[in-house]
Amino acid sequence: MQSPVLRVARPTNDLRKLADFYTRGLGFEVLARFENHEGFDGIVLGRRECPWHIEFTHQHGVMVERAPTTEHLLVLYLPEHHEWLAAVERIQALGVLSCAPENPYWDRLGKTFEDPDGYRIVLQNAAWGQKSMRSE
Incomplete structure (x- = not known):
C-alpha cells in the first residue's frame, strides 16, 4: 500500500521570490x-x-494579501x-533575519523567519513525535 502524500497549496503574488526563498x-x-493552467501559474x-x-x-x-496572522506557520x-544550523545559515545568507514567534515555545529549540509573503517558517532543532509532543 502506498503512503499518502501531503500537498500544502497557497497563493502568492510573486512565485519567483518564493521559489528563491524556499530553494x-x-x-x-x-x-x-x-x-x-486554466489561469494559474505555479x-x-x-x-x-x-x-x-x-x-x-x-x-x-488576482492579488492576494500577506499572511493573515503571525501564527500561520510552516514548521520544519x-x-x-x-x-539545522546549515538551514539557519542559508536563510540568513539571503538577508532574512529571525523574528520573535507569537508562541514563545518555538524559541526554545528553534528559530522563526518570515517568507516573502509574511508567512512564518520555524526551523525546529528537534525530532517530531508523539513522545516529544507530550514532553514539550
Whole structure:
C-alpha cells in the first residue's frame, strides 16, 4: 500500500521570490512548474525523498494579501544540529533575519523567519513525535 502524500497549496503574488526563498533558503527542490493552467501559474517545491510538497500558485489578475496572522506557520523539524544550523545559515545568507514567534515555545529549540509573503517558517532543532509532543 502506498503512503499518502501531503500537498500544502497557497497563493502568492510573486512565485519567483518564493521559489528563491524556499530553494536557496531551505534547500527545497523544484519538483514541478506550470504556466497558464486554466489561469494559474505555479511551482511545486519539496524534497524528492519526502511524501510532502508545497505548491505556490498565482492566479492571473488576482492579488492576494500577506499572511493573515503571525501564527500561520510552516514548521520544519531538523533533529540533526548541523543540518539545522546549515538551514539557519542559508536563510540568513539571503538577508532574512529571525523574528520573535507569537508562541514563545518555538524559541526554545528553534528559530522563526518570515517568507516573502509574511508567512512564518520555524526551523525546529528537534525530532517530531508523539513522545516529544507530550514532553514539550
